[in-house]
Amino acid sequence: MPTTITQTPTDASAGSATEAAALGAATTIAARGVTKRYGSTRALTGVDLHVERGEILGLVGHNGAGKSTLMRILAGREQPDDGAVVARGTTSGRSWDAAAAAAAGVRMVYQELALCPDLTVAENAYLSDRRGGSPFGWSGRAERRIGEVLDTVFPGHGVAVVRRVGELTLAQRQMVEIARALCTERLGLLILDEPTESLGVDAADQLYAHLHRLTADGVSVLLISHRMAEIIAHSDRVAVMRDGAVAGVFAEADERSLLQAMGGDVHAPAAVEAEADARSAGEVVAAIRGDGIPFEVRAGEIVGLAGLAGQGQERMLGRLWAAGAFTRGVSAPRRRAYVPGDRQTSGILPLWSVAQNLTIAALRGISTAGVVDGRAKRALAARWIDALSIRGAAATPITALSGGNQQKVLVARAFATDAALVLLDDPFRGVDVATKSELYTLMKSEAAAGRAIVWYSTENAEMAHCDRVYVLRAGRIVSELAGDSNTEERIIADSFEEGTVR
């Protein structure tokens, strides 16, 4: 049986010397009675949570439960409306802001990468760590420092520190963001918001190995993730958030207890369940031919693209998306939809509402003589907000949604169209477990209705939902797996070794 340690509410007055002294000897940081509102949304309500020295504290919860908000407050980036943050070593009477958090060795790696794309890796590292020394030769020092951390944490990373960040893959950018945080001197608490969502399995393993080395040296880690297996395997304790509050803290977590505490209140339209398995492949909808194993996807099929991150899967999706009538070697239908991997730079339209973002690709289907039918547009948005349990009203600005809910809007945008081919670039990054399982069912239902779906995922386990899977290595398809051969083990083996067609 997992042990549930209910946090005891404590004095919530602002960070005073008495409070700091009241921290337990083994405590690095504590949130006390923290409450945060955004307009009428209560993001956090009286949250009490502490992180111990040298532990990995896992933090789970459905999309919109308040995890990122709490992290931003712990990192001093936002101020609570009520309650306080107390950290070891803080000066008495000092308010908890970004500077105080930095002085206490608190460092956060954000879900949305905060790197400047036009600067090099080393320049980005310098921006967040302008440590001493002469003004001359700063770039060489920054290159050496970030290069050493990358080599230590992610051996074989393939990142040239003099390259512009905009030229890196999403996985590489995530590695740089993590390495940049690890350059911090006197690191006390590292906060990681879904750090492995864009990393391949190999890099994720490297990261966890490093986190365990850090905690052995007394550093604390606060780890947010929707990947239950990772959280359970690597955390010393797991805290569950639900609707802006801590629903429980588990010293020995198992998946069932965590899911129960999270309360998975998501649902799919009834029709989806019934149609889910009634699929059969139709005619070829899209294909890529060249040397090596050809790619094709048929109507009614879900085809997976697997392999280590950055092996050409995104390029393949890009070729299918960009294909024109005269593109050599690639054929694709005219009606196609694309869920991009990097929602910040090529996905969401940040000045628009949820409904505008969701329906933008489907306007042709709800227009007459070029005039959009407003009522149909509202109905379409409402239908998908309900189907995907998007936590945010149609008129809400998209940027006010939590990361996972923004991602759901992008998935809904693609399926709200009449596209014959839907291209998905790691679409469920940051989406919570309960919603993911509803989305798998939705995809099967959409395929059963005749769509062709091409799906790249960094989570090999997800490929079990595909009819066929192509494994890519160094830009080429190295194997095609279906039926009994479509297993996680085979995908991993083919990702590293010479593969064959089966």
Ligand SMILES: Nc1ncnc2c1ncn2[C@@H]1O[C@H](COP(=O)(O)OP(=O)(O)OP(=O)(O)O)[C@@H](O)[C@H]1O
């Ligand atoms: N800047 C903001 N303006 C308005 N509402 C916000 C803002 N940031 C967060 N919220 C709201 O606060 C609530 C908590 O969001 P938060 O991002 O903390 O959730 P989360 O648990 O991190 O979700 P996810 O797993 O999707 O990242 C959500 O209802 C969200 O819409």
